[in-house]
Each structure stands twice: as C-alpha cells, then as structure tokens.
Amino acid sequence: MKRTQRGMTLLSFVIVLAVVGFFAYVGMKLFPMYSEYYSVKQALKGLQGEMGIANQDPARIKDLFFRRLYISYSDNVKPENVKLQRLQKGSPGWEMTVNYEVRKSLVGNLDVVGKFHASENLTNVGDGG
Template sequence: MKRTQSGMTLIGFVVVLGVVGLFAYIGMKLVPMYSEYYAVQQALKGLQAEPGIANRDPAKIQDLFFRRLYISYAENVKPENVKLQRVDRGWSMSVDYEVRKPIIANLDVVGKFSAAENLTNQGPD
C-alpha cells in the first residue's frame, strides 16, 4: 500500500507567508493613521469638557487643542485643517485632514479624516 502525504508544501508556505506579511505591512501603515484620528477625537472631547471653553477666544482654543495633540504625538493635523465657527452658545470646531503614507514604490494609502465637536460648555473660567 502506498501512503500519500498531505500538507502544505514549501512553496505554498512561502506564498501564505508572503500574503500574511503584506497584510501585516499594510496594517503597520494604517494603525498609526487611525490612532492619530482617535487622538484628535479625544482632544476635541477634552476641549468640550473644559470649563468655560465657550467664552474663550479662537486662538486660545486652537492652542489648547494643539497642546493636547502634541501630547498624543499627532503630527499630521496642521492649523489650516482646523476651523472654528461661532454658534449660538459657543464654538463649533471641525478638523478635516488627510494622511498619505507610501506603501510600495508609487502606491500610497490615503486616509481622509473629519471630526467635529460643539464647544458650548458654559462652566466658570
């Protein structure tokens, strides 16, 4: 009786390893982008909870926002990406930015992120 072997060949293993490696490499490029977006959202929520934020001037609000981002090592958000608009009881802050990371040769992955928060907390200064 002849026994047949079953299992993965070396070439099959190398192909599977290559596919897994490619997905891991792309994941290493994408995870920091989404981590930074999470930091932007947390900075906006932190500003919203700041006492008296609705009564502050836009320059001070933007300075507080970028201080929070500096702590989180968020580098892709620039001052031109932040917009403050006056609303009835405070400010509406929106952050729209784009992150472009090279993957392989001339292929890039592009992430467009947008976050907004109403800064209407009327607490004491």
C-alpha cells in the same frame, strides 16, 4: 492500507507567508494614521469637557487643542485644517471641525491616502473663562 500525506507544500507556505507579510506591512503603515485620528478625537472630547470653553476666543481654543495634540505626537494636523464656527445665535459655544489628509508611501510609487474628519460642539459654559 495506504496513507496519503496531508498539509501544505513549501510553495503554498511561502505564498501564505508573503500574503500575511504584505497585510502586516500595510497594517504597520495604517496604524499610525488611525492612532493619530483617535488622538484628534480624544483632544476634541477633552476640549468639550473643558470648563468655560464656550466663552473662549478661537485663538485660545486652537491653542488648547494643539497642546493636547502635541502631547500625543500628532504632526499631520496643521492650523489650517482646524475650523471654528459659532453655534446658532442665542446658544453659546463653538463647533470645531478638523479635516486633514495623511499620505504615506506604500510600495514604489503607490501611496496610501487617509482623509479624516472630526467635529465636536464645544458648549461647556461652566464657571471658568
């Protein structure tokens, strides 16, 4: 009874290792971009819960937003990426929209570009202000 060997050859192992390594490398480039995006989402959610945020002026709201981002080391969101717009007449509050783009070098002249959009209605009137 003849037994045949089964398993991967050295060449197939190296190819699988290269593919896994490439995807791990791409993941290391993408993870900080998405981590920052979730920090932006958390900052917006935190602002929405802030007492009296609907009655604040836009400069104060942006200042509070960027203070929250500073804590999480987010540096790709710039003030020109943040827009505040009053909600419909008769209802207090603001709509805060954050649109920004992150570009990371991947390999040689290839880049990874992430376009991110987040928005939140800031309507908490509360008793602060």
